[in-house]
Amino acid sequence: MESSIKYGVVGFSRNQFDKNTARQILETLFTTIKEKYPDKEIEIVSGYTNSGVPKIAYELADLFGFTTVGFSAEQALTVKSGVYPVQKVILKGKKFGDESEAFVKYIDRLIRIGGGPQSRRECMLFRTLHANNNLDARLKEYEVVWYDN
Numbered sequence: 001m002e003s004s005i006k007y008g009v010v011g012f013s014r015n016q017f018d019k020n021t022a023r024q025i026l027e028t029l030f031t032t033i034k035e036k037y038p039d040k041e042i043e044i045v046s047g048y049t050n051s052g053v054p055k056i057a058y059e060l061a062d063l064f065g066f067t068t069v070g071f072s073a074e075q076a077l078t079v080k081s082g083v084y085p086v087q088k089v090i091l092k093g094k095k096f097g098d099e100s101e102a103f104v105k106y107i108d109r110l111i112r113i114g115g116g117p118q119s120r121r122e123c124m125l126f127r128t129l130h131a132n133n134n135l136d137a138r139l140k141e142y143e144v145v146w147y148d149n
Helices: 019-036 052-064 074-078 100-106 117-129
Strands: 004-011 041-046 067-072 088-091 109-113 139-142
Touching: 004 019, 004 052, 004 067, 004 100, 004 117, 019 041, 019 052, 019 109, 019 139, 041 052, 052 067, 052 109, 067 074, 067 100, 074 088, 100 117, 109 117, 117 139
Parallel strands: 004 041, 004 109, 041 067, 067 088, 109 139
Antiparallel strands: none
16 A cells, blocks of 8 residues: 555646636645545645646645645746745656656646646546546546636
8 A cells, every 4th residue: 555645736837717716626625635545645746836736736735734746847947936845856858748757657646727738638648547547536637717818
């Protein structure tokens, strides 16, 4: 039995989306995770940037006492928003997207809150990798409103 469970969280990295709904979804999920696995180390693994869904996931992870992991490409070090002060950093590749396969192999479960092409591609990679497992328990996808401006 695994002593830790790694939850990947992907979604919008920019801030023009319904952050309140995204936060409510993640807070509900994290509450369930905490209740379901009280004796496990929970890692919240996201894109390392200090904006969008990754920032919300990390802020809530800190509140819940989960371990925060920044998993991204080196490009994350140059974004305007900066990086979130996570407890563990894994950098793979140079440009965003280069890390996707390694990220999907690293995590045990995946949560998508909205997101663009990279988030959806990572969900497809995850589905392929876990095709023989119960995906309903491993993959959760939610849509939130995107404010395109």
